[in-house]
Amino acid sequence: MMPFTTGVDLTAFNTLALPGRARAFCRIDDETQLADAARADGPRFILGGGSNLVVTGDIDRLVLHMAIPGKRLVTQDDEAFYVEAGAGENWHAFVQWTLAQGWPGLENLSLIPGKVGAAPIQNIGAYGLEAGDLLHSVTAWDFEKRAFFQVDRSQCRFGYRDSLFKQEGWHLDGRIAITRVVFRLPRQWQPNMRYADISQELAARQINQPTAQDLADAVIAIRQRKLPDPAQLPNAGSFFHNPVVSAELAALLKSEFPTLPCYPQPDGRIKLAAGWLIEQAGWKGKSLGPVGMYEKQALVLVNHGGACGEDVQRTMSAVQAAVRERFAVALTPEPIFL
Numbered sequence: 001m002m003p004f005t006t007g008v009d010l011t012a013f014n015t016l017a018l019p020g021r022a023r024a025f026c027r028i029d030d031e032t033q034l035a036d037a038a039r040a041d042g043p044r045f046i047l048g049g050g051s052n053l054v055v056t057g058d059i060d061r062l063v064l065h066m067a068i069p070g071k072r073l074v075t076q077d078d079e080a081f082y083v084e085a086g087a088g089e090n091w092h093a094f095v096q097w098t099l100a101q102g103w104p105g106l107e108n109l110s111l112i113p114g115k116v117g118a119a120p121i122q123n124i125g126a127y128g129l130e131a132g133d134l135l136h137s138v139t140a141w142d143f144e145k146r147a148f149f150q151v152d153r154s155q156c157r158f159g160y161r162d163s164l165f166k167q168e169g170w171h172l173d174g175r176i177a178i179t180r181v182v183f184r185l186p187r188q189w190q191p192n193m194r195y196a197d198i199s200q201e202l203a204a205r206q207i208n209q210p211t212a213q214d215l216a217d218a219v220i221a222i223r224q225r226k227l228p229d230p231a232q233l234p235n236a237g238s239f240f241h242n243p244v245v246s247a248e249l250a251a252l253l254k255s256e257f258p259t260l261p262c263y264p265q266p267d268g269r270i271k272l273a274a275g276w277l278i279e280q281a282g283w284k285g286k287s288l289g290p291v292g293m294y295e296k297q298a299l300v301l302v303n304h305g306g307a308c309g310e311d312v313q314r315t316m317s318a319v320q321a322a323v324r325e326r327f328a329v330a331l332t333p334e335p336i337f338l
């Protein structure tokens with residue numbers, strides 16, 4: 001049986017820097033350890049970089065910290081490069097590496113914290129691109145069947161911050177561990193500048209025909225201006241999903257709040273900007289105890305120092321109540337509660 005460490009404090013393993021002791025903890029450096037881990041009794045949790053996590057307190061689970069390394073070109077054909085990374089690779093470093101190899105495509109997802117293995121879980125997205133757009137296949141270990149399995153992109157049921165892995169509840173119960181992810185990066189490349197922020201940043205840099213690295217640099221600069229660095233100010237990125245409401249409710253709100261940003265969805269519903277709602281509800285830069293909403297971006301919940309999971313839940317509830325009261329819209333948190 002593999003050695004587990006008991007009572008490990010998770011403060012350094014989550015970007016909100018929330019304390020909590022894991023009953024048992026083990027770092028997974030290669031696939032062969034998983035069969036061994038499957039023999040351990042009791043509930044488990046699969047941990048990546050802890051950048052989408054709220055640690056609520058002590059955890060009566062076996063925490064498996066995914067650290068499987070490796071990046072390689074699996075194959076290429078006339079149309080695309082197929083690139084694989086181990087679950088434990090840092091996402092941003094992986095994106096930078098693909099660009100350096102001359103395989104563009106993932107640049108709009110630059111500087112998203114976390115590990116490659118977590119990218120398919122919530123189908124990470126930013127600046128008009130989602131990981132699922134370019135994902136080819138995922139390999140994972142199933143702890144119940146005690147076997148590896150592979151799913152391709154069409155089986156992953158990707159949606160906005162959603163996937164097969166979430167729909168099945170596997171992100172909560174630790175049923176599977178993603179070990180490797182393959183991306184298909186087409187040779188034909190077009191800069192994705194659908195977001196005004198990106199075209200404005202490139203214009204300011206006087207770049208007319210951007211390379212993929214130019215786009216990555218623009219995205220990095222924008223993100224650094226907007227989002228707090230978890231190493232300086234602990235946070236988990238966007239704390240709430242952008243709510244999607246009925247066209248009727250959106251029209252009603254728009255008549256009362258003419259500046260309300262509305263994004264029509266293919267199904268006729270309307271996506272609202274959670275950050276705008278929070279700001280209008282008076283929570284931008286406001287705190288309750290050690291936890292508040294970031295002064296430059298109201299969607300980001302920050303730990304000003306010494307907070308615990310209960311402090312996060314208190315601020316979260318207060319923000320949800322304020323938005324519900326003013327707009328009759330329910331906000332749901334994006335991070336996983338452990």
Ligand SMILES: Cc1cc2nc3c(=O)[nH]c(=O)nc-3n(C[C@H](O)[C@H](O)[C@H](O)COP(=O)(O)OP(=O)(O)OC[C@H]3O[C@@H](n4cnc5c(N)ncnc54)[C@H](O)[C@@H]3O)c2cc1C
Nearest residue numbers: 048049050051052114115117118124125171177178236237
């Ligand atoms: C400053 C900041 C900015 C952010 N910006 C964005 C953004 O622009 N877009 C976006 O989509 N997200 C963003 N995020 C959220 C976060 O970076 C992503 O959700 C990221 O994919 C989480 O990766 P992680 O390795 O830290 O996962 P963790 O937080 O460790 O885990 C998240 C979930 O995935 C599961 N999981 C992790 N690894 C595995 C694995 N190998 N196998 C099975 N399950 C696993 C965990 O059990 C958990 O349920 C941001 C976060 C921060 C702090």
